[in-house]
Amino acid sequence: xxxxxxxxxxxxxxxxxxxxxxxxxxxxxxxxxxxxxxxxxxxxxxxxxxxxxxxxxxxxxxxxxxxxxxxxxxxxxxxxxxxxxxxxxxxxxxxxxxxxxxxxxxxxxxxxxxxxxxxxxxxxxxxxxxxxxxxxxxxxxxxxxxxxxxxxxxxxxxxxxxxxxxxxxxxxxxxxxxxxxxxxxxxxxxxxxxxxxxxxxxxxxxxxxxxxxxxxxxxxxxxxxxxxxxxxxxxxxxxxxxxxxxxxxxxxxxxxxxxxxxxxxxxxxxxxxxxxxxxxxxxxxxxxxxxxxxxxxxxxxxxxxxxxxxxxxxxxxxxxxxxxxxxxxxxxxxxxxxxxxxxxxxxxxxxxxxxxxxxxxxxxxxxxxxxxxxxxxxxxxxxxxxxxxxxxxxxxxxxxxxxxxxxxxxxxxxxxxxxxxxxxxxxxxxxxxxxxxxxxxxxxxxxxxxxxxxxxxxxxxxxxxxxxxxxxxxxxxxxxxxxxxxxxxxxxxxxxxxxxxxxxxxxxxxxxxx
Numbered sequence: 001x002x003x004x005x006x007x008x009x010x011x012x013x014x015x016x017x018x019x020x021x022x023x024x025x026x027x028x029x030x031x032x033x034x035x036x037x038x039x040x041x042x043x044x045x046x047x048x049x050x051x052x053x054x055x056x057x058x059x060x061x062x063x064x065x066x067x068x069x070x071x072x073x074x075x076x077x078x079x080x081x082x083x084x085x086x087x088x089x090x091x092x093x094x095x096x097x098x099x100x101x102x103x104x105x106x107x108x109x110x111x112x113x114x115x116x117x118x119x120x121x122x123x124x125x126x127x128x129x130x131x132x133x134x135x136x137x138x139x140x141x142x143x144x145x146x147x148x149x150x151x152x153x154x155x156x157x158x159x160x161x162x163x164x165x166x167x168x169x170x171x172x173x174x175x176x177x178x179x180x181x182x183x184x185x186x187x188x189x190x191x192x193x194x195x196x197x198x199x200x201x202x203x204x205x206x207x208x209x210x211x212x213x214x215x216x217x218x219x220x221x222x223x224x225x226x227x228x229x230x231x232x233x234x235x236x237x238x239x240x241x242x243x244x245x246x247x248x249x250x251x252x253x254x255x256x257x258x259x260x261x262x263x264x265x266x267x268x269x270x271x272x273x274x275x276x277x278x279x280x281x282x283x284x285x286x287x288x289x290x291x292x293x294x295x296x297x298x299x300x301x302x303x304x305x306x307x308x309x310x311x312x313x314x315x316x317x318x319x320x321x322x323x324x325x326x327x328x329x330x331x332x333x334x335x336x337x338x339x340x341x342x343x344x345x346x347x348x349x350x351x352x353x354x355x356x357x358x359x360x361x362x363x364x365x366x367x368x369x370x371x372x373x374x375x376x377x378x379x380x381x382x383x384x385x386x387x388x389x390x391x392x393x394x395x396x397x398x399x400x401x402x403x404x405x406x407x408x409x410x411x412x413x414x415x416x417x418x419x420x421x422x423x424x425x426x427x428x429x430x431x432x433x434x435x436x437x438x439x440x441x442x443x444x445x446x447x448x449x450x451x452x453x454x455x456x457x458x459x460x461x462x463x464x465x466x467x468x469x470x471x472x473x474x475x476x477x478x479x480x481x482x483x484x485x486x487x488x489x490x491x492x493x494x495x496x497x498x499x500x501x502x503x504x505x506x507x508x509x510x511x512x513x514x
Contacts, residue, residue, distance in 0.1 A: 016226065019217045020104070020129070022209030023072045024170050030068050030264050031171040035201040038271055047202030048275035049439070049446055053453055054392075055186030056258040058178055058197050059085070064261035065168035066092040069101050074212045076106040076165040078423070081181030082118045084253055089180055090122045091244035094237075097127035104128075106215055108161045109135040109227070116224055117232070123224045124237035131221040133161040159292050161220075162423050162434035164197075165212060173208045174199045175437055176421050177324075177410045184408065186392070187255045188400050191357065193324075193408035194382070194389060194457065196450075198421045198439050200280065207282045211437065218287040256396035278443025283307050283422065285435040304424045304436040305332075311414050311440065312339055319346045320451050321412035322458075325361040326350035327427040328368060328375070336375050345377045348426075349458050352381035352476075354493040355406040359501050361427070363509040366502070373468055380463040381476065382407040384493055387461030410438070413451040417444045464492065 026032045038048055052058040066073060066089075073096055080086055097103045107119060109132040116132060123130030134157055166174040176197025178184040184193050215221060225231040232240075247253060261267050283304045312319060312335070319339065326348065328336065340346055356362040365372075373379050386405045393402045410430075412420045422438015424430045457463060464476035464487065476487040491499055 017131075017221070017223055021213050021217075022074065022167075022170055023102070024206060024209065026071055026169045026171060029070050029169045029171065031065065031070075031169040034264055034268055034271075035171040035205075037268065038275060039202055042202070042277060045203060045279060046277050047200050047204050047280040047441070048271075048277050049280070049441060049443070050199040050271060050275055051446070051449055051453070052174070052176065052197040052199055054257075055178075055184065055192075055195070056255050058174075058176075058195075059185045059255065059258060060261050061199050062089070062166055062174060063092050064267060065166065065172050065174070066096050068264060068267075069096055069168040070099070071101060071169050072167075073101055073103045073169075074165070074167040074209065074216075075104070076161075076163050076212055076215060077180050078108045078160065078162045078164065079111045079179035079181060080105075080107045080119065081111075081179070081183075083182045084247075085182040085185050085187060085255075086180050087118075087244050088248060088253055090118075091241070091248050094122065094125055094128065094241050094244070097125045100127065102127055102129075104212075104216060105130045106133055106161070106212075106221055107131075108133045110157075110160050115228075117228055117230075118240075120224045120228045121232045121237050121240040124232040124234060125241075126234060130224045131216065132224055132227050133215070134159075134220050135222050135227040157292075158433060159288050160434050161215065162430065163215070163437040164423050165208060165437055167205065167208050167212060170205050170209050172199060172201055173205055175208070175423070175439055177408050177423060182255070185255050186389075188397055188403070190403055191406065192389070192403040193357075193406050194386065196409040196411050196421055196453070198441075200439060201275070202280070204280050204282050204439070211282060211284050214287055215435075219290060220287060256393065256400070276443055276446040276449065278441045278446055280439055280441045281307075283420070283424075283436075283438050283440050285437070287435065304422065304438060305431045307440065308412065308420055308424070309335060311418055311420070312344075315339075315344060315414040315418070317344065317415045319344055319412065319414055320416075320454050321347070321426070322349040322407060322409050322454050323426040324351055324406070324408045324410065325356075325358065325365065325425045325427045325429075326372070327361070327364040328372065329428050329431060332426065332431070333368075333371065333375055340375065340377060346375075347378045347380070347455075347458065348372075348376050349380040349382060349407065349454065349463055351407045352383065352464065352493070353491040353498060353502060354384040355382045355404075357406050359498075359505050360509045363502055363505045364427070367506075367509075369466070369474065370468060370472075373466060373474075378458075379466045380458045381466050382457065382463050383461070386457075386463070388456060388459075389462075407457070409454075409457075411450060411454060413447050413454065415447075416451050417447040418442055419447050419450050421450070
């Protein structure tokens with residue numbers, strides 16, 4: 001089965017693919033003029049950033065960009081779910097396409113629910129082009145055989161595109177930790193992720209567009225119509241759009257507290273006092289070579305992980321970070337140990353078992369948790385009943401059940417003045433396997449804002465401080481007003497079945513592949 005499956009996969013390199021590139025010099029568009037107005041009194045190398053801490057704001061600004069683009073939209077995501085948010089976003093991008101906007105979309109094929117037909121119908125619009133990154137095959141394979149194909153070519157297909165990037169008229173860009181799905185935007189859903197993005201304006205737009213083009217034109221992206229056994233017609237795309245428009249009239253199509261940004265003038269009035277300015281760099285892993293290996297050696301400074309390591313080496317006081325999945329390689333463990341030894345205070349937040357959405361990732365973390373406690377200054381685990389998130393839902397949707405919360409942000413602040421927000425988790429998969437992207441910004445204003453946000457996530461009621469007792473046992477501690485409360489159970493708020501699942505996965509979880 002493995003041999004047959006592997007031989008029938010969709011070829012990554014195809015002559016049926018036409019190169020295309022970002023359209024630049026769009027300062028005459030509404031978004032281009034707005035970006036120029038906002039940057040008018042700034043130095044030419046400065047970029048402005050809006051912190052998108054809440055899901056409703058992250059959605060509202062994406063839809064604002066989609067609604068006001070007139071020339072181009074480029075979107076690149078690891079995961080684009082076929083749920084309310086996924087369909088809402090498709091609807092608004094198809095609206096843009098009907099206005100004549102060229103829409104290009106790249107989605108990693110590892111999580112398209114084995115049948116990308118909903119993406120194919122989206123891509124059937126004449127002004128939409130949609131490509132899958134390293135698609136599985138053959139078309140419409142069952143979910144089981146989807147992963148049989150993965151196993152047949154594991155070394156090649158295991159290197160996924162984890163990037164998250166959204167660009168409108170080469171003027172406004174958003175990157176961070178959110179995929180496209182209702183869990184990431186604080187919907188009324190059973191499970192919700194705490195995440196973080198940044199929206200940027202300024203000189204990074206050209207770099208972001210070049211980054212998108214590098215993946216768009218690579219040998220690993222395939223037009224979606226080659227990955228389905230039925231290529232939708234334009235008429236089918238129009239019918240799909242009508243269904244989306246009908247569904248979009250339902251109030252439940254949007255998360256609690258969502259409101260449209262409005263026109264360009266309202267956006268300008270909101271952005272002028274809220275943008276935080278600094279010197280910014282776009283960190284980016286290059287597209288893998290034909291053998292699936294990274295083109296740049298892992299000792300190159302342009303890889304995201306090693307660029308962040310270099311920032312930490314320049315820091316003198318503190319490192320405050322949160323990572324949904326936290327598994328140190330031997331080199332990263334040694335590096336953090338050396339930072340702590342020379343005086344850096346290192347505070348890190350990750351998911352508890354109860355909050356984690358990937359059991360195998362948690363198991364990889366648990367294997368080295370005691371060593372992590374000894375390596376960093378303070379280690380925290382996020383609670384599934386985080387107080388800040390719970391209060392938000394009680395206020396915005398008082399009649400609705402409060403979701404189960406998890407952490408999905410990938411953020412770090414160095415010395416409260418250098419900020420990273422992107423797709424990079426602190427684990428071997430982000431370090432060695434996936435491609436990643438993110439903003440690195442020098443800005444004390446943004447550094448303080450993001451640091452305070454992370455520290456709030458670490459605060460009492462949102463997370464536990466995890467430490468070792470005098471007897472060497474793991475303790476989950478809540479500290480309020482100097483008084484400590486120690487949880488009576490290990491892996492608190494986790495069900496017995498979840499603990500059993502983690503124990504069962506323990507022997508079969510290689511840390512190198514997390």
